[in-house]
Amino acid sequence: MTKERQLRKQEEIRSIILGAARDIIEKEGIKGLSIRKITNAIEYSPAIIYHYFKDKNEIIETIVEEGYIRILNSLTVVERNEKQPEKEIKEVFSNYIKAALDNRDEYMTVMLNDDPILKQRTTILKKGISKSSKTMALLSETIKRGVEQGRFSECDVELTAQVMWTSAFGLIMKLMIEKDIAEDQINALIETHFKTLFSGIMIRKEEL
Amino acid sequence: MTKERQLRKQEEIRSIILGAARDIIEKEGIKGLSIRKITNAIEYSPAIIYHYFKDKNEIIETIVEEGYIRILNSLTVVERNEKQPEKEIKEVFSNYIKAALDNRDEYMTVMLNDDPILKQRTTILKKGISKSSKTMALLSETIKRGVEQGRFSECDVELTAQVMWTSAFGLIMKLMIEKDIAEDQINALIETHFKTLFSGIMIRKEEL
DNA sequence: CATATTATTAAACACTGTTTAATAATAGAA
């Protein structure tokens, strides 16, 4: 057997393990995943896992990273809207929010697990930070454009961009907690959220 | 021994168990809590727990509820600010956010644990929903007042109130994730967040 | 064919939460 074929065989079993793990996570969530459940499903002994993975965390990390990358990939450049830059911004967030909702477990794990798993997942986090900061820069630019063309009021663009992120994060969390929301309802919530966010409620801004 | 004294004795041991549990949670987080850690600390056998509590969840629920109530208690009526209702709103949120940050574990558990623990914690959730909806009503009223006095622009007050909550939730989560932030920095972030939220960025609102 | 490498597992270890049945301690009644 050639070395390559051997490596392919190894990769195959690795992906069989990951496949079983994905199935379990889909049905029972990340917390429902256990080494013995995986090995029962693939009819191997529990110890086999440690021949293909360092530990259980490596399995979870791998799967979480896949989902997180799907989310990051949603952060693509959207069609430029010269007249209504706010539509551009809303579309970027809308894509991101939907991708996050499609990968709940993974998003939650990346975002708020400070426990065993994500201590040294620097790789995945770096990717996230890199992509997010690029998106943030793009967002700032769009806001700046809006200000320059007199459509947006004068503001600290970086700060405004950050508040938008924070606020969108809250919306994502809210939508994730209240599960079983219909697609069109999600769209409506995103719509009104950003509408309110853009418009603000103050009339005399100079007083703030 | 009178029946009362007996009950007092029981309550005493219950609170000793809870005290030990609190210590462990403070040091190692809720996930670090274990029955055997508790019973080692109080020098009892593991089985004793089940004489004073239904199960481990009841202990966690009790402690989480304590913290959550502290957060809910922060939702008190603030001094009315007739001229600047936005200051009133910001103060309400500011209190709430700080209370949430002071009770991280509890807040996180109540908010985003759909797993074993919070399935039947209807009691605690009802309290939360009741208090939150009262606060929400108050918030709506304040916004309405602002609109009527011409300080805030015309808007769907309930919707605006909801967006504010969502957005504040995002801010809380952000602040919780990025731990080790100084008190004054937190204040600054709250300040700018609500400033941006109030002002919005659109100039021609009628176009939205 | 023999050897070296790799794959796989049985068994154990140290943890979890929880239950059962037995025992120790104490309360109230005679």
Added chain:
DNA sequence: TTCTATTATTAAACAGTGTTTAATAATATG
């Protein structure tokens, strides 16, 4: 006080968890 009934406490086990060790089976390479 003594006896009984109640309560408090525990030892031991069960069924889980992740992980490690050492032995074995399978395969590749010389």
